Amino acid sequence: MTTTRSERPNGELAQGFKPRHITMLSIAGIIGAGLFVGSGHAIASAGPSAIVAYVLAGLLVVLVMRMLGEMAVASPDTGSFSTYADHAIGPWAGFSIGWLYWWFWVLVIPIEAIAAGVVLNNWFPQFDAWFYALSVTILLTLTNLFSVSKYGEFEFWFAMLKIIAIVAFIGLGLVALAGLLPNREVSGLSLLLETKGGFMPNGWTMIIGALLTTMFSFVGTEAVTIAASESKDPARNIARATRSVIWRISIFYFLSIFVIISIVPWNDPLLPVQGSYQRALELMQIPYAKFLVDLVVLVAVASCLNSSIYIASRMVFSLAKRSDAPAFIGKTSAVGVPRAAVIASTFIGVLATIVNYFAPAQVFSFLLATSGSIALLVYLVIAFSQLRMRSILQRRNVQLEFKMWLFPWLTWAVIAFIIFALGVMFVMPQHRAEVTSTLALAGLVLLLGKLNERRKHPQPAVSAHRA
Template identity: 45%
Template sequence: MASSPPGTSGLKSGLGNRQMTMIAIGGVIGAGLFVGSGKAISTAGPGVLLAYIGVGALVVLIMRMLAEMAVAHPETGSFSSYANRELGPWAGLSVGWLYAYQWCVTIGFEAVAGAAIVNRLLPAIPSWLAALVFMAALIAINLVQVSSFGEFEFWFALIKVTAIVAFIALGAAALLGLVPGFDSPGLANLTAHGGFLPEGGTAVLLAALAVFFSFFGTEVVTVAAGEAVDPVHAVRRGMNSVVWRILVFYIGSIFVVLALLPWNSAQVSESPYVAVLQRLGIPGAPVIMDVIVLSAVLSCLNSGIYSSSRMLYALAERGEAPALFTKVTRTGVPAWSVLAASSIGLVTVVANYFLPTEAVFNFLLDSSGAIAVVVYLCIAVTQFRGRRRLERQNPGALTIKMWAFPHLTIAVVIGLLAVIAGMAFNADSRHSLLLTLAVTAVAVAAGVVHQNRTRARTTERSTSTSEEKL
């Protein structure tokens, strides 16, 4: 392996437009949509649609801000690099490490979740073995070359997208009375069981907290921009399409569930998509959904290894992570970064076999639970500062602009602070928020120390140079 020279990137442009398009489209569909939506529905009833619309609008605005910065300066470090430039090295280091940490924990969680699905489908295969196979396979894929990651992500995303589109089409046919043996309820289920807001407005806000984290991963396409063949075009198209992706995939599919079945039925709370398929008489519905969720889990694993490794690489290039992470293979893969990104997942899998891991695993999940809010808040503040600078220095770079700036940017910051406040007042999420804030405080402290040391070294070199000239 070779180390990339300072100031240059050893990564290679191996992601084509086809792969980048599917990474962008599939990035918004996580396993949380298929699994976590049942809890959100049981919390707020049909009013959960308002939660998805509100949170979806917030995420659309955040992605628009990120698109503005990414199109102007496509970089592998994405928002971490932008924060470093606009807010200071302390911000770039802290948000970069937090993002990498979030994905590292997610990798372990998704490996265990995917293994549980395999064990349910094929009981003869122990869950630890399935998890180990998943980890080994996807690490190997990410170590080959970036196009390998892109190709596998293309097919994983295609399965998710096809499944969601087919589900919505089938649901629309059922609502129109076109499915044999099923009497369409029309829109009656949206108001027939306690009204549209059966649990009140507060329940919608609580559901919004759960919904918020299911959107995490939409930003992956901007992280991949540094290795795209045509980064500006790919990011522009991917971010511009985020509106219809959220409308169709999330709001469209949840609407189908709520319209076809009573929101308070046990089947909907447990697994809404399986409940709809079974009600429509689709044979093998649980198995079909298990396969789809498994593809979503593997997609998340694949994206997690990639995103975390590239963030570690970008941090190392700026001297904010071990220099070892800048070493790349002949095919342009930061191998040590890939292995480091996979480390928590591997430890989780091994510990899952030898030790009871519930306490450690719960700590990892809780301590990373609200990092998405911190990352999005950093994106908003960075865009606010960066937009002002670009307007003064290089207005031509603003080929994509945040709508109604600065008003909507400020509104997003207020919305994100409201999410944090909601987590603080909600007993179910308060513990996770406190642990996340503790981890964030450690990352920020490390960033401040690094920045001060860097400035001190720069001052010493400047002083030495001046004395030599005298």
């Protein structure tokens, strides 16, 4: 067989990620603009008890990552949970959750591009925000079209800058709370209980409601199992990243949110407008707070945009390899990059960006609503897949090197919690549209998945003449 220069044999992906790339990718996956900006909305709606929403979301992510790690260490695959759902539940499940996840990340592309465009427009108003949004998207698409190691290097340094910023913020906040900042006073821990309404000013349901915001911030942690398949030792890298997810979430989310709610009153009217980090820095009287946060946000959204293109392209590439997407998307370049998958994913993301700027606002809002609860559906499918996959692997006498804790009780607890959270969100007016839109989209994709399964595996015709 002759192999052309433009296509690797069998559409193989290159193993270009180094261990340090995987480590930083696993960290970068949970540090996005949602932490720097979106956390302000969660705190403003749930009050100090927003930290409970972050604890619940963090615990959920830790458990889901443990389940996903069990499957990924046993069988690394670029399709990750979509492939496992295909094997454990059925082809329709892998098809449905794969396309829903792809849709989620395709919509993250315009969200991050728009955020970057706004920051750059504030600094350099000579050009409109849409021009910057489009330029950043094109630039980061180009980084994804070269070798995967180039993407890994970009994301490595993006992640490093985000880590430095968060550690510096937490350190500065703790110094301020200890009263060690000269000529500056902050409210301190009394804000947790003594601000109007106390710790839970809007009731426990707002904690569940804040989960939607917090879950959006955490989505991306699971992408390390996608990236690890393009490294030389995927099982070891997945296990290492999964084990470290607990301390990463604890430091970057819990500590920073604790610092914020100890410095910024939850009912501060500027909190949801300026974002939690900027408002905290302003109350600590740190000069150039807005510029500093805008700089960090720009790095964060560029990182998330970069990762969005990567994750979306790998998921649709995996779908194509299973005949669940057009075949040309499953091809790779000479350096092992699925360029058609990258271009197709970015093209849809750019269309969504154009819709945001030039179509009625309700159109883009509707598109966003359809992805609002996809993270919870993905985690639900991972849990069900792990239940089924464990029994499949046991029947094959496969010795698991990495296992879910307290199986199957914690797995069932995760399933019950997700269903409960979706139910609470459905009865809350402010989240009903998002849950309904996501479930409607899921139903449509599920129907397409069933039709695709029948196309791939048609039922044999029944003979009219039986013996």
